[in-house]
């Protein structure tokens with residue numbers, strides 16, 4: 759099958775039911791998306807398909823209909839996405855394992871809802887778990903990113 763990931767086309771020979779996460783990590787060597795639960799309950803594997811956050815552990819690669827973006831393709835070292843910069847500014851990460859999924863979730867959410875309330879931020883991020891408990895810094899970073907994206 760053919761997959762477009764982070765601006766590059768790839769041909770991969772995998773079973774149709776192989777989850778996108780496996781294809782990204784094991785076939786393409788794109789390891790930003792993490793395996794946490796494998797059952798769409800933690801958010802560690804979150805990537806975008808045409809800008810919309812999806813749980814790549816539960817999406818068959820054959821069902822991907824659009825361009826995949828992972829944390830590796832969200833910004834560049836020279837030009838971080840506003841969400842990535844906010845994560846740096848707030849020093850959000852602790853162990854870091856959940857954070858690529860958190861950032862991808864936040865970036866997609868802010869694209870769809872650029873002026874979120876605190877309640878909307880909490881609801882949007884509630885499916886992304888962090889065993890290190892970085893939730894207060896995540897919330898603050900999402901607010902900072904939202905302000906930056908609005909030019910405030």
Ligand code: FES
Pocket residue numbers: 792793794795796797798799800801802803804813814815816
């Ligand atoms: S690994 Fe996909 S949601 Fe947990």
Ligand code: FES
Pocket residue numbers: 851852853854855856857887888889890891892
């Ligand atoms: S930073 Fe460790 S799991 Fe979230």
